[in-house]
Amino acid sequence: MASPINNDSSSLFGQLLDERGIVIGRTDTPSAIYGYTSPHAYEKEEKRRAAVKMFRHIINFTNKYKILRGMISYGTLWPCGCLIEQTMIEKKTFRTYDWMKCLRFSLFGFFFMGPTIYVWIRLAGVMWPRTDIKSSLCKAITEQTAYDPMAISSFLFFMTLMEGNSYAQARQEVSDKFLDAYKVGVIYWPCVQTVNFAFVPARNQVVFTSFFSMCWTTFLAYVKFLQLHPTVDVDHHAMDIHFLEM
Template identity: 45%
Template sequence: MAIWSKNAVTIFTKYPLIRGMVSYGVIWPISSFIQQTFEGKSFDTENRYDWWRCARFGLYGSCYVAPTIYTWFTIASKVWPGTTLKVALIKTFVETITYTPFAMCSFYFGMSLLEQKSIEEAITEVKMKFLPTYKVGASVWPVVALINFHFIPPQNRVPFISVCSLIWTCFLAYMKHLEAEEIPIQLKNRSARLNA
């Protein structure tokens, strides 16, 4: 057991992307579980937890979110090296207007596809939920990003953000599930308007 834990520490230290993928692979399904608990799901009633939803969050978080965040942090560190307040403000501003909208659109689109929805349904969900989510994100994430870029060492940025994202991902899980039943209705209404 000690050899395994020593090897894991070595791998996580040497490969921060793997550390981020493991972090997101744990934190994202936990966030889905927490959101479902607030939704009224439980272990022993007819309204049981949706474990497939948790699995989708884990898959998406570990295999898509962690690598894109790692890539963004790597690019940002090369383009704007350093951790001064000025550099941190620049990185935060650029992240808020570039990576954040990309990440939110990708979330709704990608999770819809993992739910086996059509591309049209995924696009409709992005259109319905992007702006409300972005408004909340733009008021929260710049502060977190500023702390991350100014105070956190580069090798620990993905794990730091993954811990901060636990609450954020609970919010995303809530927004993802919110009005999910209305998306086909929105498509029908849109199609009716286009055909009229």
């Protein structure tokens, strides 16, 4: 059985000897000092500590720069909405997913939606600092008449450009699809944001909104898909591009 030898000079140098006096390790290594049974166990623990430390740094960084919370949330959840649409509507699988389309959604969510919704929520908090129902309704209505039209138009415009289409085609995309998408948003977003502004703490409002934005993104991806394919067979029933017109 290996054990540190304390009655000779070798222990002064931190050497670990076996019963025959052969040096098999050191008593001054981290694994010996902290009681690990092997260097492998020590290395595993060090990797775990490094991962925890890095995670804490990320949390502290996002707490310091709160805008990153929304950017990361939107950059992650928007491509998820795109994948949901591809799975449910286009009947694609992992092998046939359009990953470039997901990347475009992620870039738009990270660089546009995250920062703009963060600025809007901060501005709304200054304009209506209270969290009662009346103030929440004012925020939701103002968002629907000011922010949402800009966000929907920007989505249609920039996503079309990122697909490699021309400026004229991007403008036509907005002209053709904006009204249908906005009519749905008029009902959807006031309900979401009234709950958000009334009951969710300010520090978590962007994250809360980003989750429901994933559902909204799934709808937008659906509208975008219909624009690219005027008629599509889903469960053997033809769906017209003007399905939103009541």
